[in-house]
Amino acid sequence: xxxxxxxxxxxxxxxxxxxxxxxxxxxxxxxxxxxxxxxxxxxxxxxxxxxxxxxxxxxxxxxxxxxxxxxxxxxxxxxxxxxxxxxxxxxxxxxxxxxxxxxxxxxxxxxxxxxxxxxxxxxxxxxxxxxxxxxxxxxxxxxxxxxxxxxxxxxxxxxxxxxxxxxxxxxxxxxxxxxxxxxxxxxxxxxxxxxxxxxxxxxxxxxxxxxxxxxxxxxxxxxxxxxxxxxxxxxxxxxxxxxxxxxxxxxxxxxxxxxxxxxxxxxxxxxxxxxxxxxxxxxxxxxxxxxxxxxxxxxxxxxxxxxxxxxxxxxxxxxxxxxxxxxxxxxxx
Numbered sequence: 001x002x003x004x005x006x007x008x009x010x011x012x013x014x015x016x017x018x019x020x021x022x023x024x025x026x027x028x029x030x031x032x033x034x035x036x037x038x039x040x041x042x043x044x045x046x047x048x049x050x051x052x053x054x055x056x057x058x059x060x061x062x063x064x065x066x067x068x069x070x071x072x073x074x075x076x077x078x079x080x081x082x083x084x085x086x087x088x089x090x091x092x093x094x095x096x097x098x099x100x101x102x103x104x105x106x107x108x109x110x111x112x113x114x115x116x117x118x119x120x121x122x123x124x125x126x127x128x129x130x131x132x133x134x135x136x137x138x139x140x141x142x143x144x145x146x147x148x149x150x151x152x153x154x155x156x157x158x159x160x161x162x163x164x165x166x167x168x169x170x171x172x173x174x175x176x177x178x179x180x181x182x183x184x185x186x187x188x189x190x191x192x193x194x195x196x197x198x199x200x201x202x203x204x205x206x207x208x209x210x211x212x213x214x215x216x217x218x219x220x221x222x223x224x225x226x227x228x229x230x231x232x233x234x235x236x237x238x239x240x241x242x243x244x245x246x247x248x249x250x251x252x253x254x255x256x257x258x259x260x261x262x263x264x265x266x267x268x269x270x271x272x273x274x275x276x277x278x279x280x281x282x283x284x285x286x287x288x289x290x291x292x293x294x295x296x297x298x299x300x301x302x303x304x305x306x307x308x309x310x311x312x313x314x315x316x317x318x319x320x321x322x323x324x325x326x327x328x329x330x331x332x333x
Contacts, residue, residue, distance in 0.1 A: 001045045003037045009052050013061075023047075023063070023080065025073055047080050050087040057090075058165035059158060064125030065301075082130060089154045099152035105160040108229075112153045117146070119153045125300045129157060163224050166196035166295070170219055173198045175205070176212045185212065195224060199295065203234040232330025233295060239327035240292035244285055244302070247320045251282040251309065259313035278314050281305055292328070299328040 001009075010020055017035075021028040024044050034040045054061040062068070063079040093099060103112045103119075110132070112119045116139075120132035134141055134150060143150065162168060171192050176185035192198040198216050205211040216225040225233070255278040260266055266274065284305050288297050302324055309316065325331075 001040050001048070003035050006034055006040060006048070009048050013048075013051055013055055019068075022068065022071065023076060025077060046084055050084045053087050053090075054083060057158070058162045058168050059086075060124075060127035060161075062126055079126065082128070086128070086154070086158065089151050090158055093151050093155040096148075099155050100148070101152065103153045103156035105157050107160055107164065112157050114149070114153070117149065117153075119150065119157075121157055123298075123300070125298070125304075127161075127298075129161060163195075163218065163222075166199075167194055168218075168224075169194035169197075171195050171198050171224060172217045172219070173201060173214060174217060175210075175214045177210050178212055196295075199225065199230065199233055202230050203237050206231070206234050234330075236328055236330040237293050237295050240297060240324075241289045243320075243323040243327040244289035244292055244297075247316060247324055248282045248285040248289060250316060250320055251285065251314065252279055255279045255282065255314070257314070259315070274312060278309065278312050281308050281312065281314075284308075297328065299325060302328060 010017075015023070017028050017031050021031045024031070024047060026044070034044075051061040061083050063072075063076050067075040067079070101114055103114045105112045110121050110123060110129075112121065116137045117135070118137075119134045121129045122132050123129055131150075131154065134143065134146075136146075169192065171194070173190040173192060175188045175190065177188065178185050190198070190201070192201065195216060202214050202216075205214075213227050214230055215223060215227050216230070218224050255275045256271075258274055258278060285302070288302060288305065291297050306316075306321065
């Protein structure tokens, strides 16, 4: 990798020198020397190239925002290794012509299945995924024997995730002029540059006259978002901000009601510090509410804030927490 290539890659990824240094666990001065022509170490090249290739596939490659903000180098290192491994698996599968058989990926239930095989996976806060359990109903699992099949599953999960990216496109939104029960509904096709733009249009039009049973397709005609997924997403975008704002207001109004450690009584200074800290977490929840309207907030991000409240000795009312959970999971009554 030349110095010019490095600069081009960082520009494509939208990384500053400081961010690059943080994600590679080096100093900013080191990255600047690389840009001035000093040889770039192999591991750094490998990580940057993996990020670029994942970025081009519309796959998440950054660690979650909490790790970056807290400068959690252990977590950043694990995520860096994960992205390199993921890209290597995708390259191997593509080198042999793609997956031998199409695994069925259920993103909502975090499972991929193929006949007698099933693999679970975990959704990461960064938007990516990691593998969970692997099982077979026809024989005992054997990871060495089934390695290629497992890699095919990873490939299919990554392809499904790629299509769920807000930047994925172009896409076609299909809308019916009425319900299909007892009649032939006429379709209207609308082209959008990205999935995000199409989903936003659906949420604006949901429930209006002549706007029924929407779904989104890729340019190749594959189903990208069905009407049930779109309904859940629109519920998340409409209910999420309200539920998060209500919780933030409650936390801020009751920040003085926190549990103390054991029988020890806090002095005025410590009580003030704790109250300020709880109010700062309320501000973080408000920030989530501001972003929830465009679908960019997941429940896992709220769980981080909720964990911080519990660590501070503050336990919000259960119904407020449940409202946020239902809203961010897109659950309808």
